[in-house]
Amino acid sequence: MQPMEFPHRRRNPLNGQWVLVSPHRNNRPWHGATEAAFEPDLPAFKADCPLCPAVERANGDSNPDYSETFVFTNDFAALLEDSPEVSSASDELMQVETAQGCARVMCFSPEHDKTLAEMTVPQLTQVVNTWQSQYQELSQSYACIQIFENKGEIMGCSQPHPHGQIWAHHHLSSEVSAEDRHQAGYYLQHDRPLLADYVERELNEQTRIVEQNDDWLAVVPFWAAWPFEILLVARADIRDFGDLDKAQKTSLASILKNITTRYDNLFQCRFPYSMGWHNAPANGQDNCHWRLHAHFYPPLLRSATIKKHMVGYEMLAESQRDLTPEKAAGALRQTSLTHYKETSS
């Protein structure tokens, strides 16, 4: 066995967290809970879905009869624009801070039964365009714009209708703030963005790449915590969503199509994940240390019904994974780029 086939740790240079890798453990039997694999046949329109076009939502608002994407303020927003000021910066043990912001829901498509993987590249380009216009609008008011998608019941997603969310606030979240600090530290030392150097390393090593085109690189990062985690990075000097030009948006739509198709094909299911974008803080600064990127955190480990549980040791100590990121990237590369539903129909 090679040294890297024994237990070892790898460090995530973006947030400073380590992950314990135990490649030999991949063969352990599983007697615990399995997830439901049942995939209901969804209709293209469902009158009681609050995200479908032209329906009335619980609060009395009506959705427009939209045909591409549609954004509205979350009826149960975790953030409000007018939270009163509180601050106790001097109270080290019980530190509180105001959180002012907003939370929006973004429907990716009027069709209730679609997922990103099943949408066309022009439709995905519309999703990317909406992400950009939302980013441009919200970055006028807020420093931290968290665009994300929870996909699948297993990820706590309460609606199958294809949608994501955008939460925006003045403060930097814990994770964005850690990534900001680590990227700034690297830049100070090397005069190069951390992710620029990382992209170069991955292009040289060719072992963890899942998809690439002229503008984007998708890898299972060296420090991946989730079994089939993907890091999607802009190859040019792009710091936030506002910087993307037309060609970069189309090529983003196309790599999104490929990533989500490979995901669905891996275990022949509507592959669940949380994904989201990390933009440079919209703080009026240059942020030359930042590189726009997205993380995909999918929970499945071995099949459509066996997921990786980040519990016990992972909550109290650090993330742990069984198969290596290199093996995971290899498995994803071997999937087809034709969606399994197309093949079977």
Add this chain to the structure above:
Amino acid sequence: MQPMEFPHRRRNPLNGQWVLVSPHRNNRPWHGATEAAFEPDLPAFKADCPLCPAVERANGDSNPDYSETFVFTNDFAALLEDSPEVSSASDELMQVETAQGCARVMCFSPEHDKTLAEMTVPQLTQVVNTWQSQYQELSQSYACIQIFENKGEIMGCSQPHPHGQIWAHHHLSSEVSAEDRHQAGYYLQHDRPLLADYVERELNEQTRIVEQNDDWLAVVPFWAAWPFEILLVARADIRDFGDLDKAQKTSLASILKNITTRYDNLFQCRFPYSMGWHNAPANGQDNCHWRLHAHFYPPLLRSATIKKHMVGYEMLAESQRDLTPEKAAGALRQTSLTHYKETSS
């Protein structure tokens, strides 16, 4: 509404992470996945359970006919004692490190159908004694001894038989290392352990206390991320499990009984959680900044079937909670100290 009923953030001084609190969101309806509430009636002995006394495990080893607790090396250990040396400390982007250690399974009771909540205080004292002797043995060889329990299928626990795990290794895990850094920083500034001061604050404020006795304090911490999270802290200057005397071990058994009983009674179910101990590093140093404590991270939010999903925003940005820690502590305090199964039988 009070300022703290609006969205705000609170900071965990032990690890430096913030949590977003959105108290007004507690009333939002839930249309997503629910968890199975079905609780099988378990037998006291199950011949095909690998943790029951006197059974043969898959690898051919036989369990002794034990009557209190029983510890053995995990048949699929995530850590091995003889992993070869690897190190790439100078490679900032792809940093690797050896992980040498061991992983053990610890049966809490020979009875297949028991949980900590349903065991007697003398039986729980046996569990505490075994934690101590394991700590004492393993701290001879390793700096970081992670004692933990995953309880419930929802927590990825593959065996209902009451058991925990102990993973020990030379390196400090990410979380223990963060807690070490923050506690050391606080001590340097105040000449007092962070958790000593925190215990005093909680005893004064009386709003987040769930249980207390002469030696232990259990609170829903000010910075709790999980809905009914509990921090259990030693009240005396105890730095690791080796320091506990006989009285402190008995009073620990008794507070464990109370905490787990309140948990089970909250939603009248075998309350799932991950819990574990954070000891000072066994590094031969004084560690006067440390205070021995345990974290309970339970996922349930509103009932036996509705859990909090730490997904999307939480994975990409920071933890988010709906009800305040003060409300959660109040709800736990209102539960009975007689286990619901005793009442109903």
